[in-house]
Amino acid sequence: MKILVTGTAGFIGNHLALRLLERGDEVIGIDNLNDYYDVNLKKARLARILDHNRYTDIRADLADRDRIEQVFKEHRPERVVNLAAQAGVRYSIENPHAYIDSNIVGFINILEGCRHYGVEHLVYASSSSVYGANESMPFSVHDNVDHPLSLYAASKKANELMAHTYSNLYNLPTTGLRFFTVYGPWGRPDMALFLFTKAILSGEKIQVFNYGKHRRDFTYIDDIVEGVIRTLDNIAQPNPDWTGAKPDPGTSRAPWRVYNIGNQNPVELMKYIEVLEQCLGKTAEKELLPLQPGDVPDTYADVEALVQDVGYKPGTPIEVGIARFVEWYGSYYNF
Structure with missing residues (x-):
């Protein structure tokens, strides 16, 4: 297939x-190489795919309406995976406009491209952050998610609503x-993980928010990618049992x-740090700090819908995933 992927750096x-x-797919990749974090790392990632004969590299900003339309018109992708976005909960407090430009304006440009150029299926990144103030665990796609705690979370919830509108109006599977x-x-x-590793190796304190009482459903990158591919290949269908009398948010x-894509196994932050210390062979000096604005104490994914519809459940344990990260970090930064 010919697949447009945004955020390929x-x-x-x-x-x-x-x-x-x-x-064996053909990939058209879009990225604007912004400087939210180290551009050299982004370039190094791109170097892994730039020379592939089925990869087309495009430098563009999703908020550039004319440029995005030109990409769709010229390349006519069959399917689209929209991963480009302004990420980060805490940064959304410092620079809210970046989230509107990338996550809202950029997303409507993607939706319009899909609508006008016959895209078969749009898969896009949302976030566990949409669960916001929900306290019922594990988080289910059938839960109400109308109480985000950060603009980042609100932008991702907005993406889900925007996608639903286009699915409803134009029969676009999303x-x-x-x-x-x-x-x-x-x-x-x-x-x-990146911040902790850098600090521990440098002999600096690591900042541990919520006094280490966070629990996170840490999900390894290979599990995420497998989930994305399986959902991309499983085109969204209407639910014939859905009724407006008792609407299902999922x-x-x-x-x-x-769908949620999570490990369905929340881990205490202190346990996560302990595994990292073991992999590095060094003990961290910890600075315990209160919960940050916009953060949630715990995340825990219910992935039953993903299992039922596409037959996949993430499962890489943190001991394996962190060890692989540390091995890569040592190779990339030569420590």
Whole structure:
């Protein structure tokens, strides 16, 4: 297939593009190489796929309406995976406009491209952050998610609503994927595992928020990519049993679905740090701090809908995933 993937210099997008190329697909990749974090890392990721004869590299910003329309018109992708976005809960407090430009304006440009150029299926990144103030565990796609705690979370919830509108109006199949704390080789430098590793190796304190009482459903990158590919290949269908009298937030009479992709095994942050210390052979000096604005104490994915519809359940244990990250980090940064 010819697949458009946005964010191919990003963590998940780069891994996904590589897997799609390996299985024989043609990939059109879009990225604007912004400087939210180390651009050299993004370029190094891109170097893994740039020379592939089925990869087309495009430098563009999703918020550039004319440029995105030109990409759709010229390349006519059969399916689209939209992973490009302004990420980060805490950064959304500092720079809210970046989230509107990328996650809202950029997403409507993707939806319009899919609508006008006959895309078979749009898969897009949502986030576990949409669960916000929910306290019922595990988080289910059938839960109400109307109480986000950050603008980042609100932008991802908005994406799900926008996608539903296009699925309903134009019969465009769309699937939103709520990712749960993704980690692994080539990861983002603003994420905890990267920050902790750098600090521990430098002999600096690590900042442990919520006094270490966080629980996160850490999900290894290969598990995420497998889930994305399986949902991409499983085009969203209407739910014939859906009724407006008792609406289900996780499905619709339109060809629209959302899924959690998480390890379904929440881990205490202190346990996560302990495994990292063992892999590094060094003990961390910890600075215990209160819960940050916009953060949630715990995440825990119910992946039953994913298992039922596409037959997949993530399962890489943190002992394996963290060890692989540390091995990559040592190779990339020569420690």
